[in-house]
Amino acid sequence: MSRASAAVRDVDPPGAADYLLGSSCVERERLLAQCALLRPAAAAFIDTIPLPPDADALDLGCGPLGILDLLSERVGPTGSVTGLDTDHRMTGWARESVGQLGLGNVEIRHEALPPAAEANALYDLAHCRLLLINTTGPREILGSLAAAVRPGGWVAVQEFDWATWQCDPPHPAWNRLKDLLAGVFGGDVHIGARLPGLLREAGLTDVQATAHTYYWHPGDRYQTLLLSFAHLFRDRLLRHTSLTIEEFDSLTNTLHAHLNERHTTVRESLLVQSRARKP
Numbered sequence: 207m208s209r210a211s212a213a214v215r216d217v218d219p220p221g222a223a224d225y226l227l228g229s230s231c232v233e234r235e236r237l238l239a240q241c242a243l244l245r246p247a248a249a250a251f252i253d254t255i256p257l258p259p260d261a262d263a264l265d266l267g268c269g270p271l272g273i274l275d276l277l278s279e280r281v282g283p284t285g286s287v288t289g290l291d292t293d294h295r296m297t298g299w300a301r302e303s304v305g306q307l308g309l310g311n312v313e314i315r316h317e318a319l320p321p322a323a324e325a326n327a328l329y330d331l332a333h334c335r336l337l338l339i340n341t342t343g344p345r346e347i348l349g350s351l352a353a354a355v356r357p358g359g360w361v362a363v364q365e366f367d368w369a370t371w372q373c374d375p376p377h378p379a380w381n382r383l384k385d386l387l388a389g390v391f392g393g394d395v396h397i398g399a400r401l402p403g404l405l406r407e408a409g410l411t412d413v414q415a416t417a418h419t420y421y422w423h424p425g426d427r428y429q430t431l432l433l434s435f436a437h438l439f440r441d442r443l444l445r446h447t448s449l450t451i452e453e454f455d456s457l458t459n460t461l462h463a464h465l466n467e468r469h470t471t472v473r474e475s476l477l478v479q480s481r482a483r484k485p
């Protein structure tokens with residue numbers, strides 16, 4: 207058991223049921239591929255955070271891996287890493303990843319962080335990635351993360367902002383589908399842009415931010431991510447927007463053809479990384 211175990215509890219927090227992308231094997235594979243894609247940016251980000259020797263680190267909403275491997279390496283064999291996720295299948299897969307990678311200082315728990323008022327400050331670093339964008343309670347989660355770190359410790363967050371997510375040449379089908387999806391996604395798809403302000407609101411200081419983006423071409427798996435999301439959210443789109451089945455089929459078919467045109471590129475969402483210190 208990690209030294210920081212007492213800070214977690216076995217109940218579902220607000221927002222826990224909001225992860226609408228689910229926990230299918232397809233989603234697991236998507237998240238692991240995304241971990242590999244984002245690994246260099248995450249490593250550079252984590253390296254900027256000064257940690258004491260034997261640090262205790264937390265990855266909240268770790269999914270099937272998150273940045274557990276990077277944190278494990280960073281805190282070393284005498285430090286500890288706790289990975290929390292509120293989905294049983296995700297914690298099972300995270301344990302598999304930890305076993306396969308031989309990360310002896312990492313513990314995975316199917317538990318939630320307590321609300322800020324009930325938290326124990328046990329971590330030197332509390333991190334989450336792509337958790338806030340999928341929830342309706344980002345302030346509560348940041349409050350819990352801030353409360354979970356010791357004075358002088360760090361909260362680090364990585365979230366997308368869909369603002370930069372565009373195809374070139376532009377296409378009306380892209381804009382329509384992206385706008386409709388933003389409304390049913392479950393969280394604020396522009397949360398990345400709000401991170402520095404939200405960290406300040408959580409009572410943290412020394413706020414810093416940086417950002418990355420990526421470009422895709424026909425054949426790259428992320429060239430058609432918007433279409434994958436559209437199919438995953440098809441039922442919600444049909445239920446919660448004015449879109450008809452015929453329009454859905456027409457939009458997705460048209461966009462599929464456009465994204466596969468030889469010269470169509472896609473600029474990814476902006477990955478915003480922000481960190482702040484607890485006074």
Ligand SMILES: C[S@@+](CC[C@H](N)C(=O)[O-])C[C@H]1O[C@@H](n2cnc3c(N)ncnc32)[C@H](O)[C@@H]1O
Pocket residue numbers: 219220221222223224225237240241266267268269270271272273290291292293296317318319334335336337340341
């Ligand atoms: C998009 S995935 C990101 C996984 C991982 N952080 C990464 O970057 O690959 C979001 C994860 O957060 C988990 N989750 C959602 N709400 C949560 C909450 N309130 N507390 C802990 N985990 C949560 C979901 O089960 C899912 O595994």
